[in-house]
Amino acid sequence: MGPKKAVEEKKILLGRPGNNLKSGIVGLANVGKSTFFQAITRCPLGNPANYPFATIDPEEARVIVPSPRLDTLFDIYKPQKKVPAYITVYDIAGLTKGASAGEGLGNAFLSHIRAVDAIYQVVRCFDDAEIIHIEGDVNPVRDLEIISNELRLKDIEFSQKYLEGVEKITRRGGQSLEVKQKKDEAILVNKIIKMLEDGHRVANQTWTSKEVEVINKMQLLTAKSSIYLINLSEKDYIRRKNKHLKKIKEWVDKYSPNDVIIPFSVCLEEKLSHMETDEEREEELKRLGTQSALPKIITTMRQKLDLISYFTCGPQEVREWTIRRGTKAPQAAGVIHNDLMNTFILAHITKYQDIVEYKDETLVKAAGKVAQKGKDYVVEDGDIIYFRAGAGKN
Numbered sequence: 001m002g003p004k005k006a007v008e009e010k011k012i013l014l015g016r017p018g019n020n021l022k023s024g025i026v027g028l029a030n031v032g033k034s035t036f037f038q039a040i041t042r043c044p045l046g047n048p049a050n051y052p053f054a055t056i057d058p059e060e061a062r063v064i065v066p067s068p069r070l071d072t073l074f075d076i077y078k079p080q081k082k083v084p085a086y087i088t089v090y091d092i093a094g095l096t097k098g099a100s101a102g103e104g105l106g107n108a109f110l111s112h113i114r115a116v117d118a119i120y121q122v123v124r125c126f127d128d129a130e131i132i133h134i135e136g137d138v139n140p141v142r143d144l145e146i147i148s149n150e151l152r153l154k155d156i157e158f159s160q161k162y163l164e165g166v167e168k169i170t171r172r173g174g175q176s177l178e179v180k181q182k183k184d185e186a187i188l189v190n191k192i193i194k195m196l197e198d199g200h201r202v203a204n205q206t207w208t209s210k211e212v213e214v215i216n217k218m219q220l221l222t223a224k225s226s227i228y229l230i231n232l233s234e235k236d237y238i239r240r241k242n243k244h245l246k247k248i249k250e251w252v253d254k255y256s257p258n259d260v261i262i263p264f265s266v267c268l269e270e271k272l273s274h275m276e277t278d279e280e281r282e283e284e285l286k287r288l289g290t291q292s293a294l295p296k297i298i299t300t301m302r303q304k305l306d307l308i309s310y311f312t313c314g315p316q317e318v319r320e321w322t323i324r325r326g327t328k329a330p331q332a333a334g335v336i337h338n339d340l341m342n343t344f345i346l347a348h349i350t351k352y353q354d355i356v357e358y359k360d361e362t363l364v365k366a367a368g369k370v371a372q373k374g375k376d377y378v379v380e381d382g383d384i385i386y387f388r389a390g391a392g393k394n
Contacts, residue, residue: 017117027122032266037091039269059091083319126233151221237265264293308381343390352382
């Protein structure tokens with residue numbers, strides 16, 4: 001009974017992230033966002049200027065998801081190419097107080113956040129006389145509150161606008177299905193507005209699958225999963241200490257419960273990103289007695305959004321595909337191509353562990369380890385899949 005009950009109580013997640021996962025880097029001006037973006041994407045954009053709005057259009061780059069499993073499959077299949085999963089990362093212009101009312105580049109900033117699945121929020125915890133702080137001094141909890149307030153204020157505005165559209169239909173009266181539906185929506189939207197006014201984020205509440213459908217349509221900023229990246233000096237990161245960390249944790253526990261805090265050092269990551277080879281980077285990290293936080297920053301975002309991987313393998317390529325946990329085989333096939341979903345016949349499933357054990361597809365088949373699954377099969381993390389579909393698309 002135990003496992004089944006746990007499944008029933010599982011929180012229904014907002015959003016529809018999948019194979020093309022988009023994440024935006026947000027924060028106040030001059031907290032280290034653009035430098036972090038350069039380090040994580042290893043594509044220098046020139047030094048970010050030391051003033052607000054240095055990044056006006058969101059710069060975008062694809063970041064490869066570290067995947068030891070893909071590397072292992074590549075070694076086993078020896079195909080012509082290896083295609084990893086990736087996250088598209090956007091460096092979004094620095095936020096300022098008043099952005100929700102259009103201050104600075106407020107409106108552009110907020111529309112860019114609307115377009116992403118999730119947020120990396122960079123919070124400054126380092127002192128540096130050379131780098132001005134837009135609010136005058138280093139106070140991470142105040143910075144968290146500024147961003148939280150701006151996103152909530154904008155969401156209240158979005159929700160009120162959405163409610164106007166809903167109420168136009170409910171005012172017609174009558175017993176039609178549409179009117180009944182919109183009455184339910186009005187109750188939900190009023191509940192969301194009250195919750196936002198009380199200082200809470202939409203993403204940290206529990207919603208039914210029906211409510212999630214409506215919230216996804218509303219494209220709210222606080223409905224997006226957030227990871228808080230705490231930008232420390234290199235020294236503080238290495239010694240794992242900073243006077244602000246306890247207060248940051250208290251704030252996140254209260255206003256963004258269950259969201260992840262990852263301390264890192266933009267200064268260290270930037271230094272590593274300028275090194276020519278992986279060997280040099282390894283050597284430097286060994287010397288400092290620390291690790292880069294970037295792999296954790298990338299993989300944690302996928303876990304936070306409940307994303308898993310399946311693989312397609314053959315002599316041409318091995319490729320990692322991203323889906324949400326709980327996706328059935330036809331929908332997983334649809335990530336490759338819509339036709340595969342629409343004309344799905346069955347899926348040949350091999351478990352990653354079996355390929356690793358037998359090191360050869362023929363031996364795996366001979367051992368009876370390849371299963372044929374139909375439309376109701378829920379894809380598991382690490383499955384190696386060959387889809388059979390009609391209309392000649394395999």
